[in-house]
Amino acid sequence: MRSLPPPIPGAQGQWCLRKKLERRGVKTFGHFHCHSCDNRWTSAHAWAEHGQKCKVCRQKGWIKPWALWANASRQKSRAVPGPPHIANLCQRCTKGLPCSTV
Numbered sequence: 001m002r003s004l005p006p007p008i009p010g011a012q013g014q015w016c017l018r019k020k021l022e023r024r025g026v027k028t029f030g031h032f033h034c035h036s037c038d039n040r041w042t043s044a045h046a047w048a049e050h051g052q053k054c055k056v057c058r059q060k061g062w063i064k065p066w067a068l069w070a071n072a073s074r075q076k077s078r079a080v081p082g083p084p085h086i087a088n089l090c091q092r093c094t095k096g097l098p099c100s101t102v
């Protein structure tokens with residue numbers, strides 16, 4: 001865990017296992033790992049209670065982040081440049097819940 005770089009250079013906080021950080025309703029950064037094809041990715045739109053789909057193998061089922069970023073401050077995370085959020089690979093987006101605009 002300690003070897004993981006912060007999602008934004010200089011960000012104050014730490015990566016936590018999702019099991020230890022069930023921050024429901026809070027969007028944060030997440031690390032994902034697909035066990036079917038060993039694909040790994042990070043997302044700025046990660047939710048403890050919602051998963052994403054692996055865009056490599058598109059296996060059934062949602063993959064929940066194994067690690068989530070816990071901000072040290074209560075500041076809202078600012079928007080960061082990154083790959084566009086793919087709504088149809090996101091469980092939350094497919095449910096019609098606010099996600100990338102939160």
Ligand SMILES: [Zn+2]
Binds near residue numbers: 059
């Ligand atoms: Zn996969």
Ligand SMILES: [Zn+2]
Binds near residue numbers: 085086087090092093
């Ligand atoms: Zn989404």
